[in-house]
Amino acid sequence: MAVYRRTSRPRFTLLLLILTSVTLLTLSQRGSTSGVIGAVRSGARDIFAPVQRVVTSATRPVGDFFAGAVHYGDLKKENGRLRQQLNEEQGKVLQATDAERERKALLDQQNLAYLGDIPTVSARVVDASASNFQQTIEIDQGRSSGVAKDMPVVSGAGLVGRVIEVSRTRAVVLLITDPTSAVGVRLTGSGDVGVGSGEGQRNPLSVDLIASATVVKKGETVVTSGLQQSVFPPSIPVGKVRTIKKVPSALLQDITIDPVVDLKRLTFVKVVQWSPSK
Amino acid sequence: MTRAKVGAVVLVAIIVQRVFLDGVHLGGSHLDLMLLLPIAAGVAAGSETGAVVGFVAGAVADLFLPTPFGLSALTFSLLGFAVGSVQEGLLRAAWWITPVTAFVSSAVGVVLFALIGAVVGQAHFVRPALLGIAFVVALGNAALALPVVRVVTWALARSGPAAAYAR
Numbered sequence: 132m133a134v135y136r137r138t139s140r141p142r143f144t145l146l147l148l149i150l151t152s153v154t155l156l157t158l159s160q161r162g163s164t165s166g167v168i169g170a171v172r173s174g175a176r177d178i179f180a181p182v183q184r185v186v187t188s189a190t191r192p193v194g195d196f197f198a199g200a201v202h203y204g205d206l207k208k209e210n211g212r213l214r215q216q217l218n219e220e221q222g223k224v225l226q227a228t229d230a231e232r233e234r235k236a237l238l239d240q241q242n243l244a245y246l247g248d249i250p251t252v253s254a255r256v257v258d259a260s261a262s263n264f265q266q267t268i269e270i271d272q273g274r275s276s277g278v279a280k281d282m283p284v285v286s287g288a289g290l291v292g293r294v295i296e297v298s299r300t301r302a303v304v305l306l307i308t309d310p311t312s313a314v315g316v317r318l319t320g321s322g323d324v325g326v327g328s329g330e331g332q333r334n335p336l337s338v339d340l341i342a343s344a345t346v347v348k349k350g351e352t353v354v355t356s357g358l359q360q361s362v363f364p365p366s367i368p369v370g371k372v373r374t375i376k377k378v379p380s381a382l383l384q385d386i387t388i389d390p391v392v393d394l395k396r397l398t399f400v401k402v403v404q405w406s407p408s409k
Numbered sequence: 410m411t412r413a414k415v416g417a418v419v420l421v422a423i424i425v426q427r428v429f430l431d432g433v434h435l436g437g438s439h440l441d442l443m444l445l446l447p448i449a450a451g452v453a454a455g456s457e458t459g460a461v462v463g464f465v466a467g468a469v470a471d472l473f474l475p476t477p478f479g480l481s482a483l484t485f486s487l488l489g490f491a492v493g494s495v496q497e498g499l500l501r502a503a504w505w506i507t508p509v510t511a512f513v514s515s516a517v518g519v520v521l522f523a524l525i526g527a528v529v530g531q532a533h534f535v536r537p538a539l540l541g542i543a544f545v546v547a548l549g550n551a552a553l554a555l556p557v558v559r560v561v562t563w564a565l566a567r568s569g570p571a572a573a574y575a576r
């Protein structure tokens with residue numbers, strides 16, 4: 132076993148490290164992502180991107196094996212759900228009388244009809260949340276593809292989140308379930324607007340500012356409000372109402388919604404090239 | 410030579426973390442290999458080395474995290490120093506002390522990260538899920554502790570005439 136000598140040097144070293152860390156923290160908090168720290172982070176992501184790509188493609192079978200072993204229960208459930216869904220869909224297809232109409236509906240979904248003619252950038256999800264404390268994903272498109280900070284990110288089903296950091300070839304997306312995420316939402320039934328806030332990975336979003344007099348139905352679709360200066364364009368599906376809780380004598384009601392997008396299994400997403408001024 | 414080896418270990422650790430561990434979730438949390446490096450350095454070489462390795466590993470981890478830059482560096486430095494200080498007080502270390510140390514110090518490290526985060530404006534880090542995150546990270550790091558300590562001990566081992574004088 133190693134023999135240690137007690138001197139004051141370790142404490143002095145620790146003090147230096149603490150001071151350096153606090154300085155970095157201060158710079159980070161002041162300059163946000165636009166300053167020196169942001170540039171260093173952005174550069175690191177760009178340098179790391181090809182390394183990550185090579186290692187991932189070389190070791191994918193091993194990674195898939197371990198992921199499969201860890202998520203065996205989830206995969207089994209998912210498999211069952213998909214089988215059931217497939218059976219239902221097959222039944223629907225058999226009953227369908229207008230095959231062309233269905234084909235067109237599917238194509239409309241692919242083209243993300245809710246976005247109108249707003250241009251989008253397709254991206255692959257290359258990394259899950261790097262932190263246990265923030266719900267984010269990393270995508271393989273960045274500034275060079277026209278991705279910018281605060282752009283909304285969607286999938287075929289609806290809203291995923293918004294870009295919070297962007298480098299030349301990569302971008303980090305804050306998911307709508309993150310506790311720091313807030314989305315202006317509108318109830319499709321009543322048209323009332325509120326704010327949907329993330330409550331963490333495994334929890335539904337909570338919706339505030341809905342008057343208790345408003346009639347809300349379970350399963351009702353909630354979309355982005357797109358009010359003036361909103362980060363998100365209007366009418367992107369966000370979630371479906373899960374619970375409604377009315378407290379007597381309270382002016383507002385407590386509503387929670389389940390995201391329409393399965394945020395745990397994202398593979399491809401689209402970055403919407405939209406800014407609030409448009 | 411030691412610095413190069415430590416640098417290589419940190420580099421491999423961040424690749425393993427980003428390519429494999431970030432995607433493997435247990436109960437909504439993933440393992441944190443970077444947090445284990447300062448603990449291993451503290452166990453292997455004492456408080457000062459634990460703090461320095463903690464700072465380097467934390468700063469590298471901070472490059473890829475959406476959390477404030479410097480938060481991991483600060484937390485890992487304090488953790489490496491604390492683990493090293495405790496380890497220096499032990500006269501004999503049984504093999505199981507290392508995983509137990511990794512378990513306890515990882516849990517403390519996660520909570521410390523959240524508390525310092527809350528102080529610098531990330532109040533949402535301190536929430537009920539924190540205990541679950543701490544448990545998953547602690548459990549994973551306890552399992553990885555023995556091989557990681559061996560690797561870090563190899564990286565920190567000095568060679569050549571200077572090492573001979575040090576002995």
